[in-house]
Structure formats: structure tokens, C-alpha cells
Amino acid sequence: MxxxxxxxxxxxxxxxxxxxxxxxxxxxxxxxxxxxxxxxxxxxxxxxxxxxxxxxxxxxxxxxxxxxxxxxxxxxxxxxxxxxxxxxxxxxxxxxxxxxxxxxxxxxxxxxxxxxxxxxxDAWFKDIAPHSTVLVFPAAYLNSPSSMFGHTLLRIDQADIDENNTALLSYALNFGAFIEGMDNSILYAWKGLMGGYPGLFALVPYREKLAEYRSLENRDLWEYRLNLTPEETGRMVEHVWELKQIRFDYYFFDENCSYRLLELLEIARPGVELTDDFPITAIPTDTVRAVENAGLVERIDYRPSRERELLARSEPLDRAEKEQVLRIADDPTALADAAFTALPRDRQALVQDSAFRLGRYRAVGEARDAVAAQRSYALLQAINRNPPPPLEVGRPGQPEDGHQSRTWQLGIGSRDDRAFAEYGLRMAYHDLNDNAYGFPLGAQIEILQLKLRQYEGNHWQLQRLDFANIRSLTPRNTLLKPWSWQVGGGLERVLGEDGDERLVSHLSGGAGGSWQLGGDLLGFALGTLRIEHNEDFAAFIAPAAGFNTGLLWRNGLGNLSLEARGDYFHNGEVRRALSLNQQWELARNLGLRLSAQREFSQMAAPVNEVSLELKWYHY
Known part of the structure; x- marks a missing residue:
């Protein structure tokens, strides 16, 4: 209207x-x-x-x-x-x-x-029948720029939600960017940062959002049931009617989905103050934490993604059994093969259930296919004849219990024979060595990181300014083979012709694979590309191809990473580095990191650097 x-x-x-x-x-x-x-x-x-x-x-x-x-x-x-x-x-x-x-x-x-x-x-309000409210947090999903920090929405439940398990009949209240046409990921990120999209509220059936986040993007869902009364929930829904088709400015980091929903909760319960804590950024995990700290959370429920359910079901299987899962998912007639029928019935149950889940996982986002439907039906018949035990999925750490998003850094170190102090600030929000509790394995999202270095003699210099540094190291396995990737850009110091450091601007990226080498050990290998503007180079822009490989080990002290990387420039310059980082987790929001690095360049002698850095995670 x-x-x-x-x-x-x-x-x-x-x-x-x-x-x-x-x-x-x-x-x-x-x-x-x-x-x-x-x-x-x-x-x-x-x-x-x-x-x-x-x-x-x-x-x-x-x-x-x-x-x-x-x-x-x-x-x-x-x-x-x-x-x-x-x-x-x-x-x-x-x-x-x-x-x-x-x-x-x-x-x-x-x-x-x-x-x-x-x-x-009246008809709209009666159809929604608001009685209670649930804050829903779909966990971070690095492969989508709009979802790499996670997302929040509200679920509006009817009165019989618990008695009749009618969550799928509820409505999801969502605020998001309104995008006309198809923008690529880079354009989306830029326009999202600069307020290039209008933001709109939408009230849609919850089952649609559930399918989108759990299936299309394979994201875990956390549901925080709020202690809002029916009157408070109704008051909030009334205001949503006032906002139908009303446009807001939308900014990726502050005036976003999470911030707008906090405003609605302030309308639902007069006197609660939630938005005051977010003058600069409003990252979803921080806003969930604010809602919990305000005493609004009554209960927390967890819904694992289809991917996590598949991995949990197939975890007890050995490699040969997982190979059978692949064959049966492609062709259910393999259920009659001698290799499968020779298995004990309990192992058969696990294999065929895993095959069914793998088929559903593959079908996500695809048009309905009659052949795939026949395969699923055949597997369902086999599962009905020999059902597996109930699926138990381990509950990961709650996202809001992880470290806070902004990081202040204070370090001391030595670069060859020159001592220095280093001061840093990272606006958001996690790297591979940070405390991993509540964060996806192998995920790194760093936005706007500044480091200033002070050498002896009060010589100050800008050491680096990262606009973005994102890495997704998702392990490959027998059933699933995701690509690992990384992308970054900004200003950083590199070895120069005269043995000094040059501040260069760069854009880099890479892709490859990661593998789980043990329960807490991850290995990765990526091919990389880089373009760089360097005053020592004749060309304004110099391209390079290279590699980035290493290990990430979650140990009793914290996280350790060992990396080797190299860049081979078109102009003949070769730059390589070895680095070791170990972080000690002193507290949830306090870490101490030891770093050692050796750099090699065609232009200068090798340089060694050692530093000790205190990291304080504080919003």
C-alpha cells in the first residue's frame, strides 16, 4: 500500500x-x-x-x-x-x-x-498472530560477501509454537539490502560499504529463510528465544507494518541487518538500550552478545546445517565405506553389490543414510530432477528397511561466546639488529591464530587493520594498512571437496633495492586445497596471484604468480601456524618468506602472540624479524 x-x-x-x-x-x-x-x-x-x-x-x-x-x-x-x-x-x-x-x-x-x-x-496482524520472538543467527559463510560476518533476523512465533512444533509456520522478520539486477561480489561489497543500496524490512515465511540458510548456504543456525511478552512482540510487529516498503540507508558495517533489528527490540521493550553500544560498527556476533547481556535471552537452540549433519553421520565410516557412500549416492543399485552386502547391518545403515544425505546436499539449489528423485526414493526405502541410529551432531561453541570483534595490538620486536615497538588496531574481526572458540575452522576475516611501527631513534613508519584480508581454509575429504581461497589488498612493507623497506600497494588472491591431517592439524596449499605498485619497479603495476602453503595447529596453548609463501614477478624479482606464529590464549579477549619471520628477496640480503605482541579484543 x-x-x-x-x-x-x-x-x-x-x-x-x-x-x-x-x-x-x-x-x-x-x-x-x-x-x-x-x-x-x-x-x-x-x-x-x-x-x-x-x-x-x-x-x-x-x-x-x-x-x-x-x-x-x-x-x-x-x-x-x-x-x-x-x-x-x-x-x-x-x-x-x-x-x-x-x-x-x-x-x-x-x-x-x-x-x-x-x-x-487487521487481516495482516491476525495472519501473523504474534506471540513470542526468536532472534536467529545464521553463522558466518565466507563464500558470500553479504554473509561473511553472519546475519541476524527475528522469528515471530504464534502461541502454539511449543505445543505443536509449528516453527515452520512462523514468519521471519529480516532487514537487508534491496538489490535490483545482478551485481558481482566486488561491486556488492563496495556498494554495501558506501551505502549504495537501500535497506528494506521484509516479513516472509520462516521456512523459506530456513531453507535458504541451512540448505542453500549450508550454514548452522542459532535460535535465541527471547523473553518478550505477547504484548511486546505485538508492539514490535505493529511498527513493522509502519515500515512496509519504507527505505533506509544500508551500510555493510553499521546500519545493517543487526543494527535495525536492535532498534525493533528497543520498540518492543521500552527502556532497553541496545543501539548505544554500536556507534561505529554493528557486527552480528556483537549484537547477539548485546541482546544476551541485556537479559533478553530465555533459551538457545541449535540447528546444524545439512553439511554438518552429513559429516557427522559419515564420521564413523572408514575410507572404503565412504567410497561406497559415493557409489551408492550416484547409483542406488550399488546397494546390491557384494562389497556393500558383506558389511554388518549397522554399517550398512550408516552408509546408506550417508549416501541419502549426500544426495540431498548435492541437490541444493538445483532444479528438481526426476532421476535424482528416484535415487532418493530408493535410498529412503533402504533406510526404512534398515534405519540408522538417531543422528547426534556435536554442538559447537556459541558464536557470541567467542572473542570480541575489534582488536587493539601492542608489540615489541627486532628486525635484524633494529629494535622496534608496534601499535595496531583491527576493526574486524578474526585471523587464523586468534582464539578459535565460536569461529569456523580455518576462517580469517580481517577488515581495516592498521599497524604503526616505532624504531629506535623515534623513527615512525606506517608498517601496513590492510583494507581486507580474507581466507577460507575448508578441509577437503572423501565426500566433500571444497576449494580453499584467499583474497587481500592494502599497503604493506616489503624489502627494497637499498636494503630498506618499501611501502607498496597490492591486491592479491589465491586458490587451492586444505586437508585435515589430524584432529587439530590442518594443512593447506594454494597457488596465488598478486599485482603490486612498487617504486623500485619500472612498470607502474607488476604482476606475480606464487604459492602459499602451511600448517595450522590447534594446541593446548592456542593456535600455531607455520607458513611458506613466494611471489615470482614478471620483471624477475623473486620474493619469499617463512613465518611461524604461536598465540597463547590468556583469556577469551586477551592473547599473546610470538611471531618469527625470515624474508628473502633478489634485491636484498635475507632479513630476520621476531616480535611479541599483546592482543586485546575489545569492541
Missing amino acids: KRIFPALALALAGALSAQAAPQRDAAQLDALAGDPYWIALGHYETGKLGGWRSYVDDDDFFLAEGGDSNPRAELAATLDALYAPAELGDRHPQCVYPARTRWLREQLRLDDLPSPDCAEF
């Missing part, structure tokens, strides 16, 4: 001789306009130069001229509009703004308001 305020509705109201709104005391209106709840309903924030501005970037949301920056004028216009003739029906301001109407009626005891028939809103 396109809004018709302020011009058309007020014109109609005048034509129909609307009941005049009673005059209100100016001091009373001033107090109401500054009330935190009215500020929340208008999504106002304090402007950078004083005054107010609304996060809403849509004139259709406001009734007053300049209402996006004047809560007092918007309040007065809303009060006048509530007395419009009841004949306006669904177009009546009370029908368009039910949350505003409820609050103003309660605050001012408005018992003389017209009573319009809000048929559209």
Missing part, C-alpha cells in the same frame, strides 16, 4: 470536515517529542552537528515537512492526522501508523479518536 501522506490524506481529511484535534499543552508535546520511545519510533539519532536526523531515508514515512529532522513537528502532525475522518478506512493514519497510534493513545489518553476500519492491517 503506497502511502498518501502528507498531501493527499490531509486534503481528503479537509474535504470531509475532519474532527479537529484538541489543542495540547506545548510543554507536554515538547516532553513527548523528546521521549526515547518517540525517538525510537521515528528512528532518530543525534545529528553530527546537533539536532536530529532519522535513519529512515524515505519521505513516505513522515507526515510533517522536515519530519525526518524534527521529532516535534512529526509528533504534532501525527496527532492532527489521527483525527482524520474514519471514512478513510485503510488509508487512515491510525491504520497506517498503528504503533504511533497506540503509544499516543496511551500517553495522552486519547479516548475521542475516530474509529476507522483497518481491514488490511
Whole structure:
């Protein structure tokens, strides 16, 4: 329903001789306009130069001229509009703004308001039947730029959710970027950072979101049941109606899905303060932690992804049995092979169930195929004849219990015979050596990392500025063979012609494989490409091909990484490095990292560097 305020509705109201709104005391209106709840309903924030501005970037949301920056004028216009003739029906301001109407009626005891028939809103609200609220966190998924930090949405449940297990009939309340057309990943990331997309709220069946996150993207889901009352949940849903098709600015790091949902929770429960803690960034895990710290979480449920369920079911199988899983998933007639029928019945049950799950995993995102459906049916028949034991999936560490997202760094070290101190800040949010509790295995997402170095003699230099440094080292196995990859870009120091260091700009990436060599040992090998601007090179841009290989070991102290990398430039320059890093986990948000590195270059003698760095993870 396109809004018709302020011009058309007020014109109609005048034509129909609307009941005049009673005059209100100016001091009373001033107090109401500054009330935190009215500020929340208008999504106002304090402007950078004083005054107010609304996060809403849509004139259709406001009734007053300049209402996006004047809560007092918007309040007065809303009060006048509530007395419009009841004949306006669904177009009546009370029908368009039910949350505003409820609050103003309660605050001012408005018992003389017209009573319009809000048929559209009433039918919508009855269909949703809001009773309780669940905050849903789909875990991080590195292969999608929009999902690499995770995501949050709200599930609105009906009253019989627990008795009848009707979660699939619930609605999911989501805020996200509205994208017209197909943007590639790089353009998406850039426009997301710069506010190039509008953001919209959407209320869709939860089963659709569940299928999208658990199946299409193979992401674990964490569900945080909130202790909101039915009245509080209803109050929030009323405000969602006010936001239908209303556009916000959308920014990837702050005004994003998580931040907007915190605003809704502040409307549901007046007095709770959630958004104040996020003036710069609002990373989903931090916002989940804020909701939990505010005492809003009643219960936490975990839904593993299809991929995790497949790996859990196939974990007891040996290599030969997993090979049978592959054959049976491709051709269920292999269930009659002698190699399979020779297995004990309990092993047969595990193999055929794993084959069925592998087939479902492969079919995700594909068009329905009659042959695949026949294979699934044949496997289901075999499973029915010989059912496996109930599947038990180990529950990983909760995402909000991991370290916080921003990292302050203080280090000392020596580069050959020169001592230095180093000071750093990383805006977000995890590398391979950080405390891995609550984070995906082999995942690294670093955004905006700055390091300044101070050598003896008070010589300062910019050591590095990483705009992004992302690595996904997902182990390959018999059943699943994902690619590992990395991408990064920014400014860094490299060896120069005169033995000094040069600050160069670069963009690099690579792809390859990772393998689980033991329970806590991961090996990886990637081929890499790099382009670099270096003042020592004749060409403005120099390309290079290379490698990056190493080990990642989760040990009793923390995480250890051993890496070798090399870049072979088109102009003949060869640059290689060996590095060792061991982090001690002093506390969840405090780590001590020892690093040693030896660098080689055609332009200079080898250089050794050793450093000890204290890392404080603090939002």
C-alpha cells in the first residue's frame, strides 16, 4: 500500500470536515517529542552537528515537512492526522501508523479518536498472530560477501509454537539490502560499504529463510528465544507494518541487518538500550552478545546445517565405506553389490543414510530432477528397511561466546639488529591464530587493520594498512571437496633495492586445497596471484604468480601456524618468506602472540624479524 501522506490524506481529511484535534499543552508535546520511545519510533539519532536526523531515508514515512529532522513537528502532525475522518478506512493514519497510534493513545489518553476500519492491517496482524520472538543467527559463510560476518533476523512465533512444533509456520522478520539486477561480489561489497543500496524490512515465511540458510548456504543456525511478552512482540510487529516498503540507508558495517533489528527490540521493550553500544560498527556476533547481556535471552537452540549433519553421520565410516557412500549416492543399485552386502547391518545403515544425505546436499539449489528423485526414493526405502541410529551432531561453541570483534595490538620486536615497538588496531574481526572458540575452522576475516611501527631513534613508519584480508581454509575429504581461497589488498612493507623497506600497494588472491591431517592439524596449499605498485619497479603495476602453503595447529596453548609463501614477478624479482606464529590464549579477549619471520628477496640480503605482541579484543 503506497502511502498518501502528507498531501493527499490531509486534503481528503479537509474535504470531509475532519474532527479537529484538541489543542495540547506545548510543554507536554515538547516532553513527548523528546521521549526515547518517540525517538525510537521515528528512528532518530543525534545529528553530527546537533539536532536530529532519522535513519529512515524515505519521505513516505513522515507526515510533517522536515519530519525526518524534527521529532516535534512529526509528533504534532501525527496527532492532527489521527483525527482524520474514519471514512478513510485503510488509508487512515491510525491504520497506517498503528504503533504511533497506540503509544499516543496511551500517553495522552486519547479516548475521542475516530474509529476507522483497518481491514488490511487487521487481516495482516491476525495472519501473523504474534506471540513470542526468536532472534536467529545464521553463522558466518565466507563464500558470500553479504554473509561473511553472519546475519541476524527475528522469528515471530504464534502461541502454539511449543505445543505443536509449528516453527515452520512462523514468519521471519529480516532487514537487508534491496538489490535490483545482478551485481558481482566486488561491486556488492563496495556498494554495501558506501551505502549504495537501500535497506528494506521484509516479513516472509520462516521456512523459506530456513531453507535458504541451512540448505542453500549450508550454514548452522542459532535460535535465541527471547523473553518478550505477547504484548511486546505485538508492539514490535505493529511498527513493522509502519515500515512496509519504507527505505533506509544500508551500510555493510553499521546500519545493517543487526543494527535495525536492535532498534525493533528497543520498540518492543521500552527502556532497553541496545543501539548505544554500536556507534561505529554493528557486527552480528556483537549484537547477539548485546541482546544476551541485556537479559533478553530465555533459551538457545541449535540447528546444524545439512553439511554438518552429513559429516557427522559419515564420521564413523572408514575410507572404503565412504567410497561406497559415493557409489551408492550416484547409483542406488550399488546397494546390491557384494562389497556393500558383506558389511554388518549397522554399517550398512550408516552408509546408506550417508549416501541419502549426500544426495540431498548435492541437490541444493538445483532444479528438481526426476532421476535424482528416484535415487532418493530408493535410498529412503533402504533406510526404512534398515534405519540408522538417531543422528547426534556435536554442538559447537556459541558464536557470541567467542572473542570480541575489534582488536587493539601492542608489540615489541627486532628486525635484524633494529629494535622496534608496534601499535595496531583491527576493526574486524578474526585471523587464523586468534582464539578459535565460536569461529569456523580455518576462517580469517580481517577488515581495516592498521599497524604503526616505532624504531629506535623515534623513527615512525606506517608498517601496513590492510583494507581486507580474507581466507577460507575448508578441509577437503572423501565426500566433500571444497576449494580453499584467499583474497587481500592494502599497503604493506616489503624489502627494497637499498636494503630498506618499501611501502607498496597490492591486491592479491589465491586458490587451492586444505586437508585435515589430524584432529587439530590442518594443512593447506594454494597457488596465488598478486599485482603490486612498487617504486623500485619500472612498470607502474607488476604482476606475480606464487604459492602459499602451511600448517595450522590447534594446541593446548592456542593456535600455531607455520607458513611458506613466494611471489615470482614478471620483471624477475623473486620474493619469499617463512613465518611461524604461536598465540597463547590468556583469556577469551586477551592473547599473546610470538611471531618469527625470515624474508628473502633478489634485491636484498635475507632479513630476520621476531616480535611479541599483546592482543586485546575489545569492541
